[in-house]
Amino acid sequence: EAGVVQSPRYKIIEKKQPVAFWCNPISGHNTLYWYRQNLGQGPELLIRYENEEAVDDSQLPKDRFSAERLKGVDSTLKIQPAELGDSAVYLCASSPGLYNEQFFGPGTRLTVL
Amino acid sequence: RKEVEQDPGPFNVPEGATVAFNCTYSNSASQSFFWYRQDCRKEPKLLMSVYSSGNEDGRFTAQLNRASQYISLLIRDSKLSDSATYLCVVNTGGKLIFGQGTTLQVKP
Numbered sequence: 001e002a003g004v005v006q007s008p009r010y011k012i013i014e015k016k017q018p019v020a021f022w023c024n025p026i027s028g029h030n031t032l033y034w035y036r037q038n039l040g041q042g043p044e045l046l047i048r049y050e051n052e053e054a055v056d057d058s059q060l061p062k063d064r065f066s067a068e069r070l071k072g073v074d075s076t077l078k079i080q081p082a083e084l085g086d087s088a089v090y091l092c093a094s095s096p097g098l099y100n101e102q103f104f105g106p107g108t109r110l111t112v113l
Numbered sequence: 114r115k116e117v118e119q120d121p122g123p124f125n126v127p128e129g130a131t132v133a134f135n136c137t138y139s140n141s142a143s144q145s146f147f148w149y150r151q152d153c154r155k156e157p158k159l160l161m162s163v164y165s166s167g168n169e170d171g172r173f174t175a176q177l178n179r180a181s182q183y184i185s186l187l188i189r190d191s192k193l194s195d196s197a198t199y200l201c202v203v204n205t206g207g208k209l210i211f212g213q214g215t216t217l218q219v220k221p
Binding site for chain 1: 202
């Protein structure tokens with residue numbers, strides 16, 4: 001069974017540029033999460049989807065971050081414009097339900113110069 | 114105060130040693146608890162769930178004390194391959210809160 005797929009794996013951009021990350025969850029997993037992980041810290045939730053509905057986006061910096069999961073399957077996270085402090089690993093995870101194990105993708109390592 | 118607190122370490126131990134990690138959480142309404150393992154530059158992966166009755170998986174034992182809001186992980190007979198960061202994770206209302214992680218380095 002394929003795991004959570006993310007692309008790109010690495011991205012280097014200059015500040016003020018836009019960037020987008022893509023995630024395809026495990027088939028059949030209705031719940032999808034985007035996390036940000038800074039060096040030496042645990043992942044922090046940015047947004048959680050139940051199917052196509054964003055049910056928790058309280059931690060998403062909405063002035064520059066946006067996300068969508070239009071058909072309730074794959075999802076895109078966008079940053080526009082990127083700032084130096086956005087350099088981090090962006091992890092996507094999915095689970096079959098709210099209290100089940102979450103499976104993580106390999107992440108996208110973003111460097112903003 | 115962080116919602117989930119761990120000693121970041123690093124813990125440097127010789128092969129064969131027993132090592133214990135502790136974690137505290139602040140929200141008494143938290144419903145489920147986990148230990149995840151994260152290797153360097155890799156994604157977190159579930160190591161084991163944690164139950165009030167305590168649970169064991171081979172060399173790994175996890176304990177939960179709801180009254181003290183305290184979670185522990187014990188690793189016996191440490192192997193070189195156990196070197197990683199161990200993340201204490203608490204599920205509150207469907208939201209996973211991760212601790213900072215505790216780094217373990219097992220040396221020959």
